[in-house]
Amino acid sequence: MPSWAEFQPYIVTGLALGGLYALSGVGLVVLYRATGVLNLAFGAVGAMGAFIAYSMIQAGDPGWIAWITCIVFAGVVTLGYGMLFGPALAGRGPLVQSISTLGLALVLFGVIDLAWPTTGGQSPSISFPTDNGGFSVGQLTVNWTQVIALALGVVITVGTGAFLRYSKLGTAMRAMANDREITATLGVPVRRVEAAAWLGCGLLAGIAGIMLADLSALDDTTLTFTVVISSLAAALIGRLRSITVTFAAALVIGLVHDLITPITQISNYQDMTPFVLAAIALLVMSRTQVMTRSREEG
Amino acid sequence: MNRSVHWRTRSAAAVLAAVAIGVVAGCSSSSSSSSSSSAPASSAASSGAAASSSAPAASSSSAAAGTVSTSSCGTKPGVAATGTPINLGAIDTKQPGTDFSDIENMTGAYFACVNANGGINGHPIKYFPVTEQTNPSQIASLAKQLVTSDHVVGMVGNSSIIECSVDAAYWKSVGIDVLGAGIDPECYSTPNTASVNMGPRYSSDGAVQYVLAQGANKIAFDQSNVPGTAYIAAGPDAVAKAKGASIQDFTENVPITSANAIATKLVTAAGPSGAVVLNFTPPEALLILQAAQKLNLEDRVKYWACSTPCNTDFLATSLGPKWNGKLFVNAELLPLDGNTSATAQLFDAILKQYGSDVSGGVGSFSEMGFTLGEIATHALESITGPYTIASVSAALEAVKDYNTGMLCQGYTYGTYPEHIPNNMDFTVTPDNGKFVQASTGGACTLISASDPQIAAYRAVAGTAPLAG
Numbered sequence: 001m002p003s004w005a006e007f008q009p010y011i012v013t014g015l016a017l018g019g020l021y022a023l024s025g026v027g028l029v030v031l032y033r034a035t036g037v038l039n040l041a042f043g044a045v046g047a048m049g050a051f052i053a054y055s056m057i058q059a060g061d062p063g064w065i066a067w068i069t070c071i072v073f074a075g076v077v078t079l080g081y082g083m084l085f086g087p088a089l090a091g092r093g094p095l096v097q098s099i100s101t102l103g104l105a106l107v108l109f110g111v112i113d114l115a116w117p118t119t120g121g122q123s124p125s126i127s128f129p130t131d132n133g134g135f136s137v138g139q140l141t142v143n144w145t146q147v148i149a150l151a152l153g154v155v156i157t158v159g160t161g162a163f164l165r166y167s168k169l170g171t172a173m174r175a176m177a178n179d180r181e182i183t184a185t186l187g188v189p190v191r192r193v194e195a196a197a198w199l200g201c202g203l204l205a206g207i208a209g210i211m212l213a214d215l216s217a218l219d220d221t222t223l224t225f226t227v228v229i230s231s232l233a234a235a236l237i238g239r240l241r242s243i244t245v246t247f248a249a250a251l252v253i254g255l256v257h258d259l260i261t262p263i264t265q266i267s268n269y270q271d272m273t274p275f276v277l278a279a280i281a282l283l284v285m286s287r288t289q290v291m292t293r294s295r296e297e298g
Numbered sequence: 299m300n301r302s303v304h305w306r307t308r309s310a311a312a313v314l315a316a317v318a319i320g321v322v323a324g325c326s327s328s329s330s331s332s333s334s335s336s337a338p339a340s341s342a343a344s345s346g347a348a349a350s351s352s353a354p355a356a357s358s359s360s361a362a363a364g365t366v367s368t369s370s371c372g373t374k375p376g377v378a379a380t381g382t383p384i385n386l387g388a389i390d391t392k393q394p395g396t397d398f399s400d401i402e403n404m405t406g407a408y409f410a411c412v413n414a415n416g417g418i419n420g421h422p423i424k425y426f427p428v429t430e431q432t433n434p435s436q437i438a439s440l441a442k443q444l445v446t447s448d449h450v451v452g453m454v455g456n457s458s459i460i461e462c463s464v465d466a467a468y469w470k471s472v473g474i475d476v477l478g479a480g481i482d483p484e485c486y487s488t489p490n491t492a493s494v495n496m497g498p499r500y501s502s503d504g505a506v507q508y509v510l511a512q513g514a515n516k517i518a519f520d521q522s523n524v525p526g527t528a529y530i531a532a533g534p535d536a537v538a539k540a541k542g543a544s545i546q547d548f549t550e551n552v553p554i555t556s557a558n559a560i561a562t563k564l565v566t567a568a569g570p571s572g573a574v575v576l577n578f579t580p581p582e583a584l585l586i587l588q589a590a591q592k593l594n595l596e597d598r599v600k601y602w603a604c605s606t607p608c609n610t611d612f613l614a615t616s617l618g619p620k621w622n623g624k625l626f627v628n629a630e631l632l633p634l635d636g637n638t639s640a641t642a643q644l645f646d647a648i649l650k651q652y653g654s655d656v657s658g659g660v661g662s663f664s665e666m667g668f669t670l671g672e673i674a675t676h677a678l679e680s681i682t683g684p685y686t687i688a689s690v691s692a693a694l695e696a697v698k699d700y701n702t703g704m705l706c707q708g709y710t711y712g713t714y715p716e717h718i719p720n721n722m723d724f725t726v727t728p729d730n731g732k733f734v735q736a737s738t739g740g741a742c743t744l745i746s747a748s749d750p751q752i753a754a755y756r757a758v759a760g761t762a763p764l765a766g
Contacts, residue, residue: 006566013558125584125616131592141594146558217585219553226555261559262566264548268523271551 002262008140010258016146016215017230018254019153020208024231025238025246026160027204032240033177034197035086038098039078040228044105044112045202046209047223049074051116053210054124054218063129071206077108078202079195086194105224112220126213149211156204157247164243169196177241226271230254233274237281253277366643368651371408372415373679379417383424384678384685387444388455388478389437389465392429398457400658401479402427404667405455407652408675418678421685426450430458437464445472452690453477454674455667462491475691475711477674479666483529486751492694492717494669494705496630499533500745500752501605502577504628504723506534507746509573509601510541511739512626516572518564518599522582523549530577533749540748554582557589565595573601576608583608584616587625596620606630606723609662614728621728626736629726631665632704633733641703669704676700677711699762706742707762718755719762721745 024042031039049070056066081104089097116124134143164170172193175183184190208231212223230253238246253274260270369375386409388402406425413422426448430437437460444450453469456462456478462485469476469490480486480493486500496504498521506517519534521527531547538545546567550560564574564586574590576583583604590596602625609627617625634642645668649656656664677693678685699708706722725740726733735741742764747753 009562009566010559013556013562016558017556125588127588127592134594143592143594145592215558216555217553217557217581219581222553222555258556258559261556261563267563268549268551271555 005139006262007259008138010261011255012140012142012146014255014258015251016149016254017258018251019150020211020215021227021230021234021254022153022247022250023156023204024208024227025234025250026157026243027201027208028231028235029238029240029243029246030160030164030173031197031201032235034173035082035176035194036094036097036180037082037086037089037101038094038232038240039201039205040098040102040232041078041081041105041108042201042205042231043209043227044108044220044224045074045077046070046205046207046212046227047220048077048108048112048209049206050126050209050213050218050223051112051124051220054126054213055116057126058124067210070210071203074206074209075199075202078205079199082198083195086198087191105228109220109224112224116220124218126210126218128214131214145211145214149215152207152211153247153250156207157243160243169193173197230257230274233278236278239285249277249281366640366647368411368644368647369415370640370644371411371648371675372413372417373419374416376414377416379413379420379422381417381419381421383422384418384452384690385424385426385448385450386452386454386674387426387428387448387450388453389440389444389458389461390427390429390456391432391458391461393431397657398479398663399427399429400656400661400663401457401667401670402455403655403657404649404653404664405671405674406667407648407656408668408671410652411648412671412675418675418681418685423678427455430461432459434460434464437461438468441465441468445474450474451685451687452674452694455479455670456491457481457663457666462488466491473687473691475694477670477694477711479663479670483526486718487716489713489715489717492711492719494666494673494702494709494720496606496628496718496720496723496745498577498605499530500718500721500749501628501630501723502530502575503533503537503745503749503752504725504743505575505577505603505605505626506537506545507541507743508626508628508725508736508739509575509603510538510543512601514568514571514573514600515543516567516569517543517545517575518548518567518572519545519575519577520548520550520560520564520586521577522552522579524552533751534575536750537746537748540746550578550582552578552582554585557585558593561586561589561593561595565590565598568599570598571600573603574599575603575605577605578607580607580610580613584613587613587617587621591617591620596624601626603627606662609726609733611732614733615731617728619728619730622730623727623736625728626740627726627733628723629733630705630720630723631662631669633726633735634660634665639703665704669702672702672704673697673700673709673711701765703765705765707765710759710762712759714755714758716751716755716758718752719759721752721755722762722764 028039028042052073053066053070057063085100089100128145130144164174172188176193208227209223216222234246234250234253237249257270257273261267390398390402392399406427409423409425426444428440430440453474453476456476459481462480462482466484466488476491478493479495480497485491485493486497517538527549535545568574604627606628609629677697681689681693683689694711695713697711699710701708705720710719722742722744724742725736727736745752747756
């Protein structure tokens with residue numbers, strides 16, 4: 001078993017990853033609450049945005065323009081999908097609505113494979129200037145990109161919480177989450193609220209995509225699926241409702257995933273982290289619920 | 299009632315989410331496995347390594363730049379071969395994320411050149427290159443189809459993740475000797491298959507022995523978590539043990555999702571006087587190296603090293619000057635950039651005139667395909683009677699110390715129970731966006747016989763001399 005000192009570096013890398021899973025999870029939860037759709041294309045949209053940013057940087061465009069393009073692309077594609085297919089699928093069940101986003105994910109995944117094929121062993125990558133700066137805490141080295149990743153997770157979670165609680169649009173989203181039909185009869189512009197949720201989710205997908213391209217890998221499989229798996233697990237632990245619990249769960253998933261790295265006996269199973277944690281959390285929560293109900297009935 | 303409906307909806311959503319996680323995870327793992335295979339060893343040898351007295355290119359270099367044309371492919375320049383064809387086949391992996399078909403495509407280009415310039419004693423080579431998707435039953439049926447339907451008399455250009463293990467017994471049963479670019483252990487440990495490349499194990503041996511020779515006393519060896527990792531790690535383990543150095547083996551699931559954590563782990567394991575040795579495809583190796591750079595870990599160990607796949611200028615360019623003289627990569631094939639040897643010129647000429655199917659252009663795969671074409675042509679030209687499975691296999695087995703101009707040492711097929719004909723490498727290091735031969739200890743060096751497989755091979759086949 002590694003010593004505490006050997007575990008310490010993985011706290012930094014795990015928190016950075018967890019921060020990005022958190023902002024992704026928050027994006028998924030907000031969209032789900034507003035529209036009832038689990039956006040399984042979250043990772044693919046961000047991945048494609050990141051690849052576009054990579055091509056722009058390779059073509060000589062300034063990095064910041066490329067990063068913004070990635071975020072805007074993800075926002076526009078997600079909004080476009082929501083506006084085009086959202087109304088048509090609104091009457092269908094959550095299964096149909098969510099699986100249709102998986103269709104978008106697979107289309108984008110295929111487009112990425114076609115447009116950025118892996119040949120000759122070349123591999124695209126994105127680096128931020130913040131990779132080259134940072135600070136040390138004892139033996140630990142922390143770069144600014146890692147700090148930004150965690151900070152983004154915190155800021156997005158706090159900001160989204162405040163937005164949902166205090167803004168008119170946020171209140172409308174919460175109302176729709178409780179009862180869509182009653183909210184509509186009260187005069188809330190449902191389409192506009194849904195559009196805002198799709199756009200917000202897309203922008204977060206873009207941010208997550210470009211950040212993970214640097215912190216993890218500019219790889220379509222990794223960005224398309226890993227992000228979705230980890231952030232969905234976090235959202236699931238938050239019962240697709242609580243962004244605070246989603247945030248905490250995402251951090252724990254990122255932390256546990258990386259803290260397993262030095263334990264060689266189980267490190268090859270670290271990709272199971274989101275599944276295991278989600279399963280444990282759901283079991284505990286359902287047990288608590290059963291016990292509460294038993295008490296109420298008793 | 300309303301509460302109950304809400305609960306049911308939420309439960310349905312939770313179940314859906316769980317199913318969705320499973321679905322995307324399934325897609326992920328499937329894709330991972332498809333992209334996790336390591337390349338058949340040598341990667342783009344397009345390096346700027348100057349042709350020094352020790353580089354394999356130099357010894358074969360004699361022609362002035364631009365004087366070699368495709369007419370030198372055959373014995374009758376400009377005369378198309380019209381005799382009865384000699385049927386040869388090849389099976390390469392081609393699937394999303396893993397495409398080795400440039401090897402057979404370049405071999406095909408070489409044969410097209412031969413056919414246009416007299417062929418093999420007037421006989422054209424009819425080439426049947428096929429591709430597979432790592433499906434054992436598909437691979438087995440392709441092999442049988444090539445023999446029974448296409449009537450091939452030899453297999454030249456095989457490069458597949460699992461073909462050697464699937465078909466080794468079949469090739470032996472029909473008497474075909476395969477000439478390919480190997481990956482799995484059976485490509486090196488069976489009597490009917492010989493490769494032009496070293497494969498991941500012996501290339502990793504070369505990387506480990508280089509850093510040990512430079513003074514590293516501890517090795518952290520990391521590779522993709524794919525079938526055969528224990529077999530590959532056994533080589534570096536033996537090489538390190540023979541030198542009295544400690545070695546710790548790691549495997550990683552690919553695609554890598556947490557490169558920062560992996561880089562940290564490897565640096566911690568190797569320590570300040572040790573070395574990290576990677577055996578990954580270029581994209582995965584680059585992820586780890588870039589993560590180390592971002593975390594300022596590159597100087598926390600004495601050296602970094604890689605098996606051959608890292609030998610691509612793209613990797614050197616992506617890493618930048620921090621890695622000059624810090625990263626050392628095992629290299630197996632002739633560096634082509636700026637090289638004016640006759641072999642390099644012929645390679646360029648064939649690629650231009652006949653290589654329209656070679657999608658990757660200049661690179662390790664096309665170099666391997668070229669070398670395979672060279673060796674096969676050399677063997678076929680020695681046949682005086684009919685071209686049958688028996689005569690073609692006998693001709694291949696008779697190839698001894700043949701100077702391909704692409705390898706450190708002469709190429710020998712022979713009649714051995716195992717085949718590791720390429721067991722001498724050189725070492726390159728990045729130099730401002732290019733790979734150049736390492737100034738210290740980078741010359742052609744025999745892979746250590748501390749690896750029991752190498753020792754066993756040399757015991758039966760001896761040691762091939764330096765090429766040229």
